[in-house]
Amino acid sequence: MQATKSFEQAFLKHLLRGCRLSAVSYKSMSLQERKSAIKLSADVAMASARGGRKWTRGLITKLSKEDEHRSFLQLILGTEYGRLTKPCHGSWKIPRSKKIVRRSLRVCSRRKNNLRAPHGVKSSVLARTLVEKRTHALKRLVPGVESLDGYSLLDETLDYVISLRAQVDLMQKLLTTFEASKLGALSKCTLPERKASFVGK
Amino acid sequence: MSSRRSSRITDEEISELISKLQSLLPESRRRSMSRASAAKLLKETCSYIKSLHREVDDLSDRLSDLMSSMDSGSPQADIIRSILRS
Numbered sequence: 001m002q003a004t005k006s007f008e009q010a011f012l013k014h015l016l017r018g019c020r021l022s023a024v025s026y027k028s029m030s031l032q033e034r035k036s037a038i039k040l041s042a043d044v045a046m047a048s049a050r051g052g053r054k055w056t057r058g059l060i061t062k063l064s065k066e067d068e069h070r071s072f073l074q075l076i077l078g079t080e081y082g083r084l085t086k087p088c089h090g091s092w093k094i095p096r097s098k099k100i101v102r103r104s105l106r107v108c109s110r111r112k113n114n115l116r117a118p119h120g121v122k123s124s125v126l127a128r129t130l131v132e133k134r135t136h137a138l139k140r141l142v143p144g145v146e147s148l149d150g151y152s153l154l155d156e157t158l159d160y161v162i163s164l165r166a167q168v169d170l171m172q173k174l175l176t177t178f179e180a181s182k183l184g185a186l187s188k189c190t191l192p193e194r195k196a197s198f199v200g201k
Numbered sequence: 202m203s204s205r206r207s208s209r210i211t212d213e214e215i216s217e218l219i220s221k222l223q224s225l226l227p228e229s230r231r232r233s234m235s236r237a238s239a240a241k242l243l244k245e246t247c248s249y250i251k252s253l254h255r256e257v258d259d260l261s262d263r264l265s266d267l268m269s270s271m272d273s274g275s276p277q278a279d280i281i282r283s284i285l286r287s
Contacts, residue, residue, distance in 0.1 A: 001221060034268055039261035134243035141250045151210045154218050157246060161225050164253040171260040178267050
């Protein structure tokens with residue numbers, strides 16, 4: 001499974017725009033600041049190129065929580081920013097009560113486990129607790145999926161992983177292009193050889 | 202535990218989704234997946250996502266190093282600048 005061509009184009013367009021904004025507008029940036037700006041651009045590019053998923057909204061919302069990011073985000077996204085950060089009113093009530101129920105279940109099971117002798121616990125109960133733990137871990141990694149479970153959670157995760165892989169792949173390609181242009185500038189006559197040795201990297 | 206929706210998601214759809222997710226995981230992590238359990242799949246997926254996040258972080262570092270070379274006014278800076286401008 002791969003991201004589509006249109007995703008790749010949209011991603012590169014947004015990423016280059018973000019890089020341009022961070023490279024040109026903020027000339028006196030420290031290396032760390034520039035790195036954060038590029039990473040931010042890459043995440044925004046990925047979310048806006050994909051659009052319309054739980055994780056894309058979750059990611060943009062998470063990124064816009066920091067004040068310093070918000071203005072940069074608005075700069076990159078323009079009118080899309082309002083659309084992408086609009087809260088989905090329908091889903092607020094249920095997750096909140098679900099969280100409370102889940103939290104109380106977790107406290108209850110923890111109390112139960114403390115009272116019970118370890119060798120008395122059935123393996124199926126342990127397995128279920130492990131799945132729960134790992135599901136919580138997954139929810140911390142994939143943005144915007146707090147309220148999801150089962151099939152929907154896996155579906156969003158799959159989509160997110162495919163997009164992440166494309167993000168890595170495209171950033172690598174961009175890096176390669178820039179580095180190759182550097183080598184090209186240094187020695188035009190031996191360019192083919194240089195390119196070949198570089199592709200091997 | 203999981204939300205009870207009225208949508209009829211079949212066992213087939215679930216196992217298809219699971220195998221799709223498994224196929225995304227890199228080869229090295231897939232070796233012990235023949236005895237795949239939900240817990241194992243979740244663990245491998247989590248660590249794969251973490252490693253992808255690290256890769257993005259590393260690539261951002263390297264791209265920012267390159268952007269910094271733009272300030273130097275060298276010929277490569279001009280090339281990079283023209284790529285960014287297009």
